[in-house]
Amino acid sequence: MHNKNVISLNTHKSNCGSDHPVCQACEVRACGMCSELDTDNLHELRKITRLKEYKAGDQIFCDDEPTENYATIKNGIVKLSKILPDGRQQTIGLGFPPDFIGRAFKDKNSSFASALTDVTVCTFPRELFNDYLKATPTLEHKLFELTLNELDSAREWMLMLGRMTALEKVAALLLNFSERLHNARLLQGLESEKNKFELLLTRAEISDFLGLTIETVSRQFSLLKQKNLISIQNQRFIDITDRPALDKLAGHENY
């Protein structure tokens, strides 16, 4: 059922130009970094791209090793994290399709990227891509906009990390996740109910994101259930039953 929808979307896309077959079939052709490129430029870029797949848990790139590739996320969720010398870890971002991963114009990533779910990405060799980027203002412009969005959300999370209580943090995460998963599903042409979703993160991953411990996260879930703001099936399937209350907890101005 899911696959059928994806295919029909792709079929639809094939009407709109003479893109390379790989790009024609691309889930994020319309919204990713490449969306600003015309067919000719896309053909050019296509020459240096390669599809890559990762299993949930795989490391995609790592802090200290030089970046060989950049990538656009086609499918799945990528976790970006940082780590202190003694091992304390902090998730600093989640990448959903069609986010770009890697640090443009630098040969080092200052973070780790790993696959939270199974992930498919479209990769570009660093040097070539940097050159192409500098030579292609429309592409650079689009990537700049993606980067500005990331900066916005990083700052949003700084407020959360610095000033929210554990309960508020969990509420904010659920809302954020609900939103982004919803968008990702629509992107794939899937049906999607905003308030119902599978929580793809383990409690450990959530606690890394929120700057909390597993136990504290778990207690907040129990609290939210007890207050009837959410219900959970099998510890993974979330149903937001009182979004206004959750919004209020998360500090959203208009709920």
Add this chain to the structure above:
Amino acid sequence: MHNKNVISLNTHKSNCGSDHPVCQACEVRACGMCSELDTDNLHELRKITRLKEYKAGDQIFCDDEPTENYATIKNGIVKLSKILPDGRQQTIGLGFPPDFIGRAFKDKNSSFASALTDVTVCTFPRELFNDYLKATPTLEHKLFELTLNELDSAREWMLMLGRMTALEKVAALLLNFSERLHNARLLQGLESEKNKFELLLTRAEISDFLGLTIETVSRQFSLLKQKNLISIQNQRFIDITDRPALDKLAGHENY
């Protein structure tokens, strides 16, 4: 003495081209967003710029009001912050010369900016600047690089906010501040000892930055003094007396 140095630097700059007088005298001509522009383009941009001064404490722009202007910081330090509906506040960044402030391509800022010290900025009207930016790839490229740096440092602070202890946070702040003030002074052609600087933030401002309370920050300062890692004169003038130890506390890999 300080002023003498500034003047001599400006005099020096006047040799290097036919920039508009205002730009010739600009403290950040060589390193800011404009550094990538040749004289012709600079003349073009100059037409829409206006110098603006703020006193310490002044609000520069605010969350909900539409952005009228962007700006490049010429002098002083700008605080960026976010605020929860109930008033809890979190500083999400400090702007030093030659940082850009404002959210390119959007008509809303998602944060507040205020002057931490007396501040001089060079402002650009939003609409005009956005247009000029899109039409001038070298400028956009430079601004993109500045933005990437900001993203890097936002993520650095996320790790700090989420995973560091109060003592570590204060150590990290001191080192960060020492570095940035040092650079800002060199930029102005001033003598600068990296380990000695005036802490321009009040305890309240520091605690907003670190996600702590005033009292906790104060206690950590006392601890650092007691351990002989720093000494403080008049609660404002910091001397880092044991940088390696401070680096270690702040989780810097190589100290």
Add this chain to the structure above:
DNA sequence: ATCTTAAATTGACATAGATCAATAATATCG
């Protein structure tokens, strides 16, 4: 189905940092 393993929950307790309150240092103003 049953066994095994991993993940999540819950409880008891410890602690870092918050809160409240008093004092001390510094800056400001007449």
Add this chain to the structure above:
DNA sequence: CGATATTATTGATCTATGTCAATTTAAGAT
């Protein structure tokens, strides 16, 4: 220069979250 206001420090608690440990739940393997 002294009086007043602001900011920082320090002390005594309190509390949210962390830590450690025991159970429960779910998932996977045979």
